[in-house]
Amino acid sequence: MSRLTTASTSVTEALQSRFSCRAFLDTPVPESDVKYLIETATRAPSGGNLQPWHMWAVQGEALKEFVADIKTKMADKPGGEGSEYHIYPPELKQPYDTRRRDIGERMYETLGIAREDRLGRLGQMARNFEFFGAPCAVFFALDKTMQEGQWSDMGMIIQSIMLLARERGLHSCPQEAWALWSPSIKSFLNIPDHMTFFCAMALGYADPDAAINQLESPRAPLDEVASFVGF
Ligand SMILES: Cc1cc2nc3c(=O)[nH]c(=O)nc-3n(C[C@H](O)[C@H](O)[C@H](O)COP(=O)(O)O)c2cc1C
Structure with a gap:
């Protein structure tokens, strides 16, 4: 059974078949599905x-025009406009730094992009700003007064949407990269100043033929991330 083409019917299956999809078909997502995912996820x-x-x-022409606008702006500002928060800690300590580098290397290896091919790597990074071809995008923001606990709540609704998406045969990619374009996103969506734009999510049907979708991200072994006491 392929994670790329099969819908999932259990939470375990949804978890195991979810991955960060980085190549989508242009098939639109039914409005009823998008509403179902978001409304159901609010049970988080x-x-x-x-x-x-x-x-x-956002879907359709509105999304296409936004992507085209960012593409134009990228010519002047290849690094974006700046995020409202630190996407990663300014000093990324171990083992996190190694894990981050490792997934990057695996991604470029899957695509056959060499370490020294800086342009190739930048090109793949820039695919973020096309939502990897996804027809639909969801943007997430929260009030600036919110604290760590509420950012974690945000993670729960995002994951809920991604898992529910698997029931409908949909795939997703959460994208903090979009935080680099916060001012443009806030102006596009009329997000008020008292909110922080967190991230976007690409949503759609996975391109089963795209090499990048073969990437399987590793996880640290259980004893590295969890301790069990009293068993
Ligand atoms: C909040 C959040 C933001 C992310 N931002 C990006 C992004 O901007 N671009 C990208 O390609 N992947 C992004 N990812 C995907 C991670 O790289 C991915 O979850 C991780 O490597 C594990 O792989 P998996 O999701 O395929 O299991 C993000 C994930 C999360 C949870």
Whole structure:
């Protein structure tokens, strides 16, 4: 059974078949599916039931025009406009730095892009700003007054959407890279100044023939990330 073409029917299957999809078909996502995913995902828990999230789903011409606008801006500002938060800690310590480098190397290896091929790597990075060809995007923002706990609540609704997407045969890619274009995104979606734009999510049907979708990300072994006491 292929994770690329099969819908999932259990939470375990959804978890195991979800991956960060980086090549999509242009088949649009039915509006009813997008609404179902977001509405159902709002069952995600949040501390104090604050529900500190806001989401904007965009598809069709509106998304195409936005992508075209960013492409134009990238000519002047290849590094984007700047994010409102640190995407990673300024000093990424071990083992996190190694894990980050490792997934990058695996990605470029899957694509056959050599280490010294800087342009090739930049080109792949730039695919972020086309939502990897996805027809639909969801944007996430939260109030600036929110703290770490509420950022974690945000993660829960994002993961819920991604898992629900698997039930409908859809795939996704969460994208912090879009934080680099926060001012443009906030102006495009009329996100008020009192909110921080967190990330976007590409949503659609995986391109089963794309090499990049063969990438399988590793995980640290259980004893490295969890401790069990009293068993
Ligand atoms: C909040 C968040 C933001 C992410 N941002 C990006 C991104 O901007 N571009 C990208 O290609 N992948 C992005 N990823 C995907 C991660 O690289 C990916 O989750 C990780 O390597 C594990 O791989 P997997 O999702 O395929 O299991 C992001 C993931 C999360 C959770």
